[in-house]
Structures are given as structure tokens and as C-alpha cells.
Amino acid sequence: MEVQLSEERVLRLVPQLTLDDARILVENKKVHLVAGTVGALFTRPKPEEITLSYSELRYEPFWQVTACTHMVYxxxxxxxVSASGPEVKQITLLGQQQPTQPQPKGSPTIVLSGVEHCEEDQRLRxxxxxxxxxxxxxxxxxSFGSEEVIDLASYSWDGACMPPDTKAGAIIRQVITEIVRPVKAQVIHTENVSVEEIQLFFRPVYAxxxxxxxxxxxxxxxxxxxTRDLTNGGKTFKKQIKSLLDRDLLFDISADAVGTFVPGGGIFVKLTKAAMNFKQS
Structure with missing residues (x-):
């Protein structure tokens, strides 16, 4: 089996509104979002009784992986094959004469041994x-606009950037485990897996x-x-995010590890990975 990995990418999704724009949206609905359904209407706070104590922009991570398989086996x-009636005693197919076998019900039959030549493609995101x-x-x-982050070490973020807890290797393992499935085959001529997209996105969230x-x-x-959607019960980090974003740690994919991506043991795996080097000399 050959597993081909595409070029890894990191992208920042561009905010569709500023911090001030987001604050105005929140201010207009803060009484409902903060007080909720506590008490009757006469006990609900006035807008001036709810004060802003802290705000932040942060970028939360999510992964996109697209993979496809191609198999020939x-x-x-x-x-x-059923005969046309009980009177049929022999059938000639492809120049060979085959005797029919009587059946308890219905017409007599013949049984032929054949080989199915199969080609199968799958794709999932x-x-x-x-x-x-x-x-x-x-x-x-x-569907929103994005900006590719080429050098994580030198990129200037306009907010706190949260590193993902789960790295690329574990994400790809989940996808390949789902898309690679056993087939009933006597001979497998081609079995290729292509991970077409390995992308780490960071989306803006105002808190x-x-x-x-x-x-x-x-x-x-x-x-x-x-999307400008508002939710309560969120959280802030108040500059507690100190982990550095390291490309080698985020995309922890190696030829030694790729065998663990494929379900089942004893399968020879050839890894083809896009050659990339983002380190500055």
C-alpha cells in the first residue's frame, strides 16, 4: 500500500468584523445573555448595571483533512445460471459444454467459476x-477568506493563538482508518491512499x-x-496561552509512524510525502 501525503498548510481565517464591531453587537444583547431567565422582568438588570471587565481576540484551531483511495483488485x-426449462440438459458457453444440474424447484442450473475485475475509488473530507x-x-x-501562514515562528498574530491539543498524526490516523477498509480479493494490483489536504485553520473568536x-x-x-453568532457561557484566557506554535510538532508525520495509520497488521506501507522546508537559514 502506498500512502501519499500532500503539503501541509496553516491558514488564518480573516475576521469579518473588528473588536469594536463585535463589542457593539454584544452590548445590544448583553442583558439577555448575562441575566438569562433569572427572575421576573422587574428584577432584570439595567444595561448600565452590567459592565465590561475584559475583552480579547483569540484564534481557535480546527483541522481539515481530505483523503481518497484507489484500488484495483x-x-x-x-x-x-438458470436454464430456460427442465428439458435443457446441457449448455454451451464460450465454446465449452456444461451439463445442467436438476433443482428441486425451478429450472436446472449450471455453476461457472469466474473472476471479477474491480476498480474502486473513495473520497472523503x-x-x-x-x-x-x-x-x-x-x-x-x-467559505471565508483566509491568509496562509508560511512561517509560524515569525508570523504576527493580532490576537492570542491557541495551539491544537491533537496533532496532525492523530487526525490523519482517524481519517485513514475510516477510508481504508478490507476488501474480499484474491489479488490486489493497486492500493493507494492519497491525503490530498492537510490543513490547520485558525478562526477568530471575540470574548x-x-x-x-x-x-x-x-x-x-x-x-x-x-459568522457574528453570539453565545454565552464562554471562556477567556487572559494571555495565559504561552505555548509556541512549532510546525514540526503540529505536523508530526513520519515514515516510521505512517504504518500505524493503516488498520490491521502486516501491511507493507510506502510513504510519499511532499518535500517542504519552512526553516530560515
């Missing part, structure tokens, strides 16, 4: 959160921490920097 099969959870609705972000002093309640409201 042969398998033996027995074909049963999978999306994963930074912790390795398969979440296909992340595809909605792929606003509000304090409702009368209730001693703090609530973090998040604004999606692409």
Missing part, C-alpha cells in the same frame, strides 16, 4: 476541532467578560469573528 466468484473531535459543521468556515455586580455574577459572551 480481482476476486473469484461462482456464477449460477473530515473536519476536527483542536481536541480531535469530528465536527463536520466546521465546513461552514471554509467579552461582563460583571453583574448586584449578583456577583461573571459571564463571558463570545462573538464568532466570521
Amino acid at each position: 480481482e476476486r473469484q466468484r461462482m456464477f449460477t 473530515r473536519m476536527f476541532t483542536g481536541d480531535g473531535t469530528n465536527k463536520q459543521d466546521l465546513e461552514r468556515y471554509l 467579552f467578560e461582563y460583571l453583574w455586580a448586584a449578583k456577583n455574577k461573571r459571564v463571558v459572551i463570545e462573538c464568532d469573528g466570521l
Whole structure:
């Protein structure tokens, strides 16, 4: 089996609104998002009673992996052919005469041994959160504009950048395990796996921490920097993210490890990987 890996890419999704724009959206709905359904309407806070204590822009990671397979193989099969009526005693096929076999019900039959020549192609795209959870609705972000990050070490982020907990090797393992499946075959002529896309995206998220002093309640409201969706119950990191983004650690794929991607043991794997070098001399 040959596994071909494409060039890895890191992309920053460009925010569709500024921090101030996001704050205005949140301010207009902060009473509902902070107070929720607590108490009757007359106990709900006034807008001025809920104050902004902290805000941040951060970039959250997600993975996109697209893979395809191409297989050419042969398998033996027995074909049963029914005669037109009980009077048929022999059938000549391809110049060979075959005696029919009577059946308890229906017409007599002959059984032929043949070989099926098969060609099979599959393709799938999978999306994963930074912790390795398969979440296909992340595809909605792929339509937004992005900027490729060539050198992670020198790239200037306009917000905190969160490294993914799950690295490329584990993500690719999940995809290949899903797409490579056993087939019933006597001879396999070609068995190729191509990982066409290995992309790490970072999407913008604005987070606003509000304090409702009368209730001693703090609530973090998040604004999606692409879709403008608002959610409460979020979190802030307040510059606690100190991990450096290292391309070699994020894309931890090696020829020695690729064998673990393929389900089942005893399979010879040839790895073909795009040659890349992003380190500056």
C-alpha cells in the first residue's frame, strides 16, 4: 500500500468584523445573555448595571483533512445460471459444454467459476476541532477568506493563538482508518491512499467578560469573528496561552509512524510525502 501525503498548510481565517464591531453587537444583547431567565422582568438588570471587565481576540484551531483511495483488485466468484426449462440438459458457453444440474424447484442450473475485475475509488473530507473531535459543521468556515501562514515562528498574530491539543498524526490516523477498509480479493494490483489536504485553520473568536455586580455574577459572551453568532457561557484566557506554535510538532508525520495509520497488521506501507522546508537559514 502506498500512502501519499500532500503539503501541509496553516491558514488564518480573516475576521469579518473588528473588536469594536463585535463589542457593539454584544452590548445590544448583553442583558439577555448575562441575566438569562433569572427572575421576573422587574428584577432584570439595567444595561448600565452590567459592565465590561475584559475583552480579547483569540484564534481557535480546527483541522481539515481530505483523503481518497484507489484500488484495483480481482476476486473469484461462482456464477449460477438458470436454464430456460427442465428439458435443457446441457449448455454451451464460450465454446465449452456444461451439463445442467436438476433443482428441486425451478429450472436446472449450471455453476461457472469466474473472476471479477474491480476498480474502486473513495473520497472523503473530515473536519476536527483542536481536541480531535469530528465536527463536520466546521465546513461552514471554509467559505471565508483566509491568509496562509508560511512561517509560524515569525508570523504576527493580532490576537492570542491557541495551539491544537491533537496533532496532525492523530487526525490523519482517524481519517485513514475510516477510508481504508478490507476488501474480499484474491489479488490486489493497486492500493493507494492519497491525503490530498492537510490543513490547520485558525478562526477568530471575540470574548467579552461582563460583571453583574448586584449578583456577583461573571459571564463571558463570545462573538464568532466570521459568522457574528453570539453565545454565552464562554471562556477567556487572559494571555495565559504561552505555548509556541512549532510546525514540526503540529505536523508530526513520519515514515516510521505512517504504518500505524493503516488498520490491521502486516501491511507493507510506502510513504510519499511532499518535500517542504519552512526553516530560515
